[in-house]
Each structure stands twice: as structure tokens, then as C-alpha cells.
Amino acid sequence: MRSVVRPLSGHPVRPRSALTVSAVAVGLSLTLAACSGLEPSTPQGGGSADASADAVSVDELEIIVPADPGGGWDQTGRAMQQNLQETGLVDTATVTNVGGAGGTVGLASLANTAEPHTLMVMGLVMVGAVETNESQARLEDTTPIARLTEEQLVVVVPAESPYQTLEDLVADVVANGKDVSITGGSAGGADHIFAGMLLQAAGVAPEDVATKLNYVPYSGGGESLAALLGNKVSAGISGVAEYAEQINAGEVRALAVSGGGRTTTLPDTPTAIEEGYDVHLTNWRGVVAPGDLSAADREALETLVEEMATSEEWQVTLEDKGWDNAFLLGSEFESYLTENIADIQKTLVDIGLVAP
Numbered sequence: 001m002r003s004v005v006r007p008l009s010g011h012p013v014r015p016r017s018a019l020t021v022s023a024v025a026v027g028l029s030l031t032l033a034a035c036s037g038l039e040p041s042t043p044q045g046g047g048s049a050d051a052s053a054d055a056v057s058v059d060e061l062e063i064i065v066p067a068d069p070g071g072g073w074d075q076t077g078r079a080m081q082q083n084l085q086e087t088g089l090v091d092t093a094t095v096t097n098v099g100g101a102g103g104t105v106g107l108a109s110l111a112n113t114a115e116p117h118t119l120m121v122m123g124l125v126m127v128g129a130v131e132t133n134e135s136q137a138r139l140e141d142t143t144p145i146a147r148l149t150e151e152q153l154v155v156v157v158p159a160e161s162p163y164q165t166l167e168d169l170v171a172d173v174v175a176n177g178k179d180v181s182i183t184g185g186s187a188g189g190a191d192h193i194f195a196g197m198l199l200q201a202a203g204v205a206p207e208d209v210a211t212k213l214n215y216v217p218y219s220g221g222g223e224s225l226a227a228l229l230g231n232k233v234s235a236g237i238s239g240v241a242e243y244a245e246q247i248n249a250g251e252v253r254a255l256a257v258s259g260g261g262r263t264t265t266l267p268d269t270p271t272a273i274e275e276g277y278d279v280h281l282t283n284w285r286g287v288v289a290p291g292d293l294s295a296a297d298r299e300a301l302e303t304l305v306e307e308m309a310t311s312e313e314w315q316v317t318l319e320d321k322g323w324d325n326a327f328l329l330g331s332e333f334e335s336y337l338t339e340n341i342a343d344i345q346k347t348l349v350d351i352g353l354v355a356p
Helices: 072-086 101-111 124-132 166-179 190-201 206-212 221-229 240-248 295-309 312-321 330-350
Strands: 060-065 092-097 118-123 143-158 181-184 214-217 235-239 252-257 282-289 324-329
Touching: 060 072, 060 101, 072 092, 072 118, 072 143, 072 282, 072 295, 072 312, 101 118, 101 124, 118 124, 124 190, 124 282, 124 330, 143 166, 143 190, 143 221, 143 240, 143 295, 143 330, 166 190, 166 206, 166 214, 166 252, 181 190, 181 221, 190 206, 190 214, 190 235, 190 330, 206 330, 221 235, 221 240, 221 252, 235 240, 240 252, 282 295, 282 324, 295 324, 312 324, 324 330
Parallel strands: 060 092, 060 118, 181 214, 181 235
Antiparallel strands: 118 282, 143 235, 143 252, 143 282, 143 324
């Protein structure tokens, strides 16, 4: 299933316009070249060597994390490092943090690397950051290798908040605009986009979303959580894993999650769709490589990441981290990324963060 952004029919009782961005994991299996093809063959009759003679292996891998230590991208990069080394898929994997500007500083670093066996962790947040930061380095100039994981978002309010349902919150924003504040991650990121989509699904015209939405961005989940617990904001949006502990402790109340179905982490929390808002968004993460790769280097990186992603060790990592498997490889991921970029560009225009 591909990711789309399109108007949908409204709720049968209370008509609404709607916008959907879905990131649904697609099963994928590839038949890889036999390992015997890694050995050079001697051509007969003076002809050129078989194309398989150009196949390469990845012994040393560079992993760029385009963020400071501690966040979701960093956790992903270091989980990959540990998994790849412990399973012996590579001899060494080195993680380098290059933070700043929603990941676009790291994206520029990838564009300038001379090492072909380099992977950069990225995802939905970077897709938006490229647009909002007017980055000269763009994801279209990289080599998409694989989408790995996805995570639902959750809308929460302080425990003593008068909002009991998602409808209570959204209706108040529609009625009172910027008197209602919603916190989350960086401007233009998944949290911000989801807030804007909810208003559009409630019938707010795209050109009016920016004037209605009082979004308070924070660089880290700890800061947004402190604002919620201190009743400095009306509501918050973040990844399920980031707020799950406080939800279960009763410090904040979950109103809805953002995916197409309920999560095992918060099984009692309804989806936005169940609450009458036909909106679906997940925060996905993946890896890309430098844009000027040879076919052999690209195949080697795709093979490496597929072996990691299908290993038992990686399945344990997904469970431990609370990440949903959203694996897409190579050309399938490239097609998905192209569509996702177009979808997010439109959404950012709709919520007033990017000029038409």
C-alpha cells in the first residue's frame, strides 16, 4: 500500500474534510545473486569478465546519525551498529552524529562523503525538514536503501485536562484558535504535520490552518513532556514510546493514536480514525546512501541491510524498542520515498509552513 495524501469523505454524523498519509509496511522478498558470483571469472576468448566479477562486500560501514545522541535516529543508528557487528555482517560499523536543522546538516555531510559504504539514518522528519529549511542538499540526490521501522504518534493532555476525547481538543482549537496550544517536536516534523492534518479533517480550510494552530516546538521529548506536566501547554503529540511511561503512570492522558489500528503498547487508546477523523500518519525511519554509488556498491548495501533486517537479532531489537517493522528495500523504498516527499510537500503548504 502506498502513502497518499488525498481528500476523503467525512464522518457520517459530522461531515469533515480529511487528509491521509499512510506508511504501511509492505512485505518484500528479493532473490539475491549467488555468493559464488563474488569470485572473479576468467573470460574465454579475450572477452570482458562476467558482470558478477564487480560484486563487492561491505566489511567496514560508516553510519551517519543526523542528530545529537539520544533521539530516535540515534537509537536506530546504534541499534544497527550493534546488530551488524554482533551478527558478523560487518567487521566494524562506526556511528558519527552530525546534528542540526532537522537532519539536513547530516544530509549535507552525506553528500560530501567520499566513502561509498556509508548509510545515513533518516525518515519522515527529514522529509519535512528539507522543505522547511530550504535545504540545498536533498533526499532526491541520495540512494534510497531501505525503510526499516515506523512508530505511531499519540495525542496526550495533562491528567487534569478538561479534554476527555480527541473531539474535545480539536473542537476547542477550531473554536478558539491560538488560545489552545499543542506541543511536539521540531516545526514541520511529524507531530506538527499531524496536528495540522487533524484540523483539516475537522473542516478547517488549508489556508486557515496556520492562523488556527498554536504549535509549540521543542527539540526533545523531555522538554515537551515538562511543558505538559507543568500545564504550560494544552496538549502534546509525540511518538508512542516517548509518552507511554507517563500515560501508564497516569501523569498524562492519551486521547488517540495516529495509525490505522491500535497499538499493542496502548491497546485501550483509540485511533484518530475511530474518533471520527480520517487521518493516518506514522513516523517512519530508514537509511539512504550517497547518491553517486556504483551498481555493485548499491547492491552490497541493500544485501547487507536486508540480512540485518531479516535476522532474529533485529526482530528482538524491534520488540525491545517498541518499533513496528516497516521494511521496504531498494526500488520499492525509492518509489515510496518519492511519493512521500510529494505528499509532505503538499501538507506543509496546506498548514502554512512552506510557500506554495
